[in-house]
Amino acid sequence: MTQMNFTDKTKVAIIANGKYQSKRVAAKLFAVLRDDDAFYLTKKNPDIVITIGGDGMLLSAFHMYDKYLDSVRFVGVHTGHLGFYTDYRDFEVDELLNILRSDKGEKIAYPILKVTTTLEDGRQFTSKALNEATIKRIEKTMVADVVINKVQFERFRGDGISVSTPTGSTAYNKSLGGAILHPTIEALQLTEISSLNNRVFRTIGSSIIIPKKDKIEIIPKRQGTYFLSVDNKTYTHRNVAKIEYEIDKKKINFVATPSHTSFWARVKDAFIGEFDS
Structure with a gap:
């Protein structure tokens, strides 16, 4: 097996809030990505920022890296209620890991x-x-x-x-x-x-x-x-x-994933929910 050079690795930052479930998810992601030769865990100039918590956590991460918007992409895991910026639930960590392993750099951009x-x-x-x-x-x-x-x-x-x-x-x-x-x-x-x-x-x-x-x-x-x-x-x-x-x-860039669902579906889930036919 050929050892990857540092410059070939995807630099990933993991940022979580203080809740127990968020810390548990962060620990799992950290353990898996640390042992994967394709990734390098660092909070300095990352390529991808994974936020764990909710929309508030992603807002905080956005402000941490707002000077690096040209080079960084975000993806969120929510451990509470449904979030507009978070694509994955806490029980979908394995799915997120598979997406990151097959990532080709695709992004979804929104104005700020x-x-x-x-x-x-x-x-x-x-x-x-x-x-x-x-x-x-x-x-x-x-x-x-x-x-x-x-x-x-x-x-x-x-x-x-x-x-x-x-x-x-x-x-x-x-x-x-x-x-x-x-x-x-x-x-x-x-x-x-x-x-x-x-x-x-x-x-x-x-x-x-x-x-x-x-x-x-x-x-x-x-x-x-x-x-x-x-x-x-x-x-x-x-x-x-x-x-x-x-x-x-500049714009904010999100990792383009299959879980980045329709905006209107998110609006419906957040404010309307299911309704009787």
Whole structure:
């Protein structure tokens, strides 16, 4: 048997949450892949990241490797409820191992969100989001201009604003009354959070689907402390000058597997389930 060179091996990172079942699955994967000459286990510049837990675990892994999106692919094992990003159940580990052994590098790509925050002193912070990014004002009602593709669209008053990706449309965006988008659609969705609408103050009052070429700008009109969330990360900034949202040039890549089922099947399973004929 010919010994494989290090450069010929597939570099794999295994990341699990702290639950007992997740640790058990991680231990099995680690033991099998460690003894397989085709793989090299490392968390440094991996080719494939296996997440074990749920969608939250995959979101965390995405942010761990968001600077390596051109070279890394993700695959998830869920050990709890059905997840939108996880293709395998905890009892399907052997099936996943067979897929990895026969892997040819195929991938499924979805768009992600780029968020740029500019403070009044000129400092800028850039983040990437797989699901969504939101802004809220902590002290009082948030007042902000919404600019879409350089058009001053509305002056928003309310609790906050969420901008989601297509894959994130089934998460917080849906709970706000936003539409569900298929994840292959390269678009953003802006959804208001408890906007004020009366005969004095008016907003569009519904979610807006914005194409890839357009940029969204949120320009706060009052000083204060703002609470910003990017997926499962949170930040607090004072005196935000503006926040820009746009489709990032990079995408997240998933390992293309037979278990990467129809998006609409996942939506049905998550929100509707079985129904009587």
